Amino acid sequence: MADPMPVQRKLAAILAADVAGYSRLMGADEEGTLARLKALRAALIDPAIAEHNGRIVKTTGDGLLIEFASVVDTMRCAIAWQAAMAERSEPVDSRIEWRIGVNLGDVIIDSDDIYGDGVNIAARLEALAEPGGICIERTVLTQTRGKLDFPVEDLGEQALKNIAQPVHVFRVLPRSALPNPPAQAGEGSARSARVGAAELVPLPLPDKPSIAVLPFQNMSGDPEQEYFADGMVEEIITALARIRWLFVIARNSTFSYKGHSPDIKRVGRELGVRYVLEGSVRKGGGRVRITAQLIEAETGTHLWADRFDGSLEDVFDLQDQVANAVAGIIEPALQTAEIRRSGHRPTEDLTAYDLYLRALPLFWALSKEGIRQALGLLERAIERDPNYGPALGWAAICHWHLTNNWPEDVETNRRKAKERAQRALQDASNDPAVIANAAFALAASGENVEAMGALVDRALDLNPSYGRGWYVRGMLKMMAGQHQAAIEDVERSIRLNPRDRFAAPLLILGMSHFFLRQFDKAVEQFRRGVQESPGYPLPYRFLASCCAHMGRLDEARAAIASLREIAPDFMENLASFRSPEDQELYVSGLRMAIGEGE
Numbered sequence: 001m002a003d004p005m006p007v008q009r010k011l012a013a014i015l016a017a018d019v020a021g022y023s024r025l026m027g028a029d030e031e032g033t034l035a036r037l038k039a040l041r042a043a044l045i046d047p048a049i050a051e052h053n054g055r056i057v058k059t060t061g062d063g064l065l066i067e068f069a070s071v072v073d074t075m076r077c078a079i080a081w082q083a084a085m086a087e088r089s090e091p092v093d094s095r096i097e098w099r100i101g102v103n104l105g106d107v108i109i110d111s112d113d114i115y116g117d118g119v120n121i122a123a124r125l126e127a128l129a130e131p132g133g134i135c136i137e138r139t140v141l142t143q144t145r146g147k148l149d150f151p152v153e154d155l156g157e158q159a160l161k162n163i164a165q166p167v168h169v170f171r172v173l174p175r176s177a178l179p180n181p182p183a184q185a186g187e188g189s190a191r192s193a194r195v196g197a198a199e200l201v202p203l204p205l206p207d208k209p210s211i212a213v214l215p216f217q218n219m220s221g222d223p224e225q226e227y228f229a230d231g232m233v234e235e236i237i238t239a240l241a242r243i244r245w246l247f248v249i250a251r252n253s254t255f256s257y258k259g260h261s262p263d264i265k266r267v268g269r270e271l272g273v274r275y276v277l278e279g280s281v282r283k284g285g286g287r288v289r290i291t292a293q294l295i296e297a298e299t300g301t302h303l304w305a306d307r308f309d310g311s312l313e314d315v316f317d318l319q320d321q322v323a324n325a326v327a328g329i330i331e332p333a334l335q336t337a338e339i340r341r342s343g344h345r346p347t348e349d350l351t352a353y354d355l356y357l358r359a360l361p362l363f364w365a366l367s368k369e370g371i372r373q374a375l376g377l378l379e380r381a382i383e384r385d386p387n388y389g390p391a392l393g394w395a396a397i398c399h400w401h402l403t404n405n406w407p408e409d410v411e412t413n414r415r416k417a418k419e420r421a422q423r424a425l426q427d428a429s430n431d432p433a434v435i436a437n438a439a440f441a442l443a444a445s446g447e448n449v450e451a452m453g454a455l456v457d458r459a460l461d462l463n464p465s466y467g468r469g470w471y472v473r474g475m476l477k478m479m480a481g482q483h484q485a486a487i488e489d490v491e492r493s494i495r496l497n498p499r500d501r502f503a504a505p506l507l508i509l510g511m512s513h514f515f516l517r518q519f520d521k522a523v524e525q526f527r528r529g530v531q532e533s534p535g536y537p538l539p540y541r542f543l544a545s546c547c548a549h550m551g552r553l554d555e556a557r558a559a560i561a562s563l564r565e566i567a568p569d570f571m572e573n574l575a576s577f578r579s580p581e582d583q584e585l586y587v588s589g590l591r592m593a594i595g596e597g598e
Helices: 022-028 030-051 071-086 117-128 138-144 188-196 223-241 251-257 264-271 312-330 335-341 350-363 368-384 389-404 410-427 432-444 449-462 467-479 483-496 503-515 519-532 537-549 553-566 580-594
Strands: 008-019 055-059 063-068 098-110 113-115 134-137 152-158 167-172 210-213 275-284 287-296 301-311
Touching (some): 063 071, 071 138, 098 117, 117 134, 138 167, 210 223, 210 251, 223 275, 251 264, 264 275, 301 312, 350 389, 449 467, 503 537, 519 537, 537 580
Antiparallel strands (some): 008 063, 287 301
16 A cells, blocks of 8 residues: 655745624625625735735635735735725725734645644634734744834733644734834834834733732533623622722723633733632522632732632622632731621612623613613513612613613603612612712703712712723713813723723713814724624714714715614704703714705
8 A cells, every 4th residue: 555645734824814794794785795895805805915925725705814925925915904994984884894813834735725723823813803903923923023014912822722732912003003103214123123022001000909800700501601600700890899999990891801711911911900800600509609719910829719609599698708808818907897888789689680680781782672671671670679779770771772872752761761860879879880870861861960970979989990980970071061071081981991892981082082173083983882882873973973074974974874774863862962062063063964954
């Protein structure tokens, strides 16, 4: 029998790319998406690949695998590709955006195809990239240093699916992310050295002990129990945040690591914290087990680990035990009094609590259907416990959204928003989250903004680490016309919640810049808001108005077209903006966008 042919291998630079949100685009307009993708390939992408000496190995409906002989050519192609895409003007809801991963590695040759870890790693890197972004492996950065000029963010060691060893990953940043102005002639080599070493600038540590609580693993073996594990973490974050001497990162930022196994040192750098808490939750047979460990982020040293067991009826006590133990490790002298000072529970009804936990993720989808479903669950929670402050506060917010964003039963929803907010304040007057939500709902329903701002100030006195409280404070200042102060408060909210990708903080920043006539800054935030929450009308409204004032009428009208699909009756209740000048700026832009007066 003849010996088998030896496996042929070679070193190659691999670029893997796919279209972000391809299924959504196809579901909305299959023929149009295919036509636009084909046109993009012909006009932009295939010529760029050929220009940089690449070979298309294979294509899928939404993806490309491309081989290059030179990693420098690969990166030139990837950067030119994404830069050209960023310059295109397309409606936000139908915009085609690519994610790209680049790897330099050993591949197996099989006729015209290639296989192996070199290819697999490129594909995994592409999956890590954001829409419009590029992720690369460390070797790619090393081999292009001194030859190409691009800033990067160090994402640290990443455990990639079906890859045996962790891979050190870097994200290529837009050129606008460079911390220094462009180099003058003759500075090329020094600039390249800076770029090769560029990383995301670590957030500075606060002037008091700081902690982030990562999502706990759901060990129940039932994916349906995921919400319970998430709710457990949120309650632990809330308990820790009540401790005035702690700086606690908000849930939305820590949950951006959900489903990953991030390097703790990297988490500490990205969130700017000294300590990280991680663990797991197992729920079954009426019992709950929480395991937790506290880690010093800078060194990776494990400071403490423990296990807490109890019945479902003991779940609130277990949460406090975890928070109490963590605080005790960080600052033994203060923890007991601070935990007990505000340890009152908003409800003792576990079914009401369960309904509340199920409602929150539905709300944060920021879609009409999601908010309706969330309100239904919150109503059931309130039926079981009429004095359940957090459920009353979030129900008030839901009613306001149904009034403001998808006008239906406007008077009924406005009345219920105010009633629920007032009841929430009566029933949970010392809970910062309830105070902030109630103040938001009341101010947006026409109550005195300054008085509601004073309520939020009280909430922040109770919990200075409450990121949403700073966001609400900024929103109320924006409503009152204090736009620079609004920006400062929202930026503080983002510091407490640095990886939050929800549209709301982006929107308030954008609105404040808009009312300050800083349209270039505003339009960037509105676009990001649309991408993060495509079913939420408000970013589309302001994007349309802003683009119209910038003279970009095609973009403005595309935003209006998208808006009509999700909220046909989109002219907002202008009572939210107390300044007549702000009202006029907003409305005049919308009128230009919809073509009134032409």
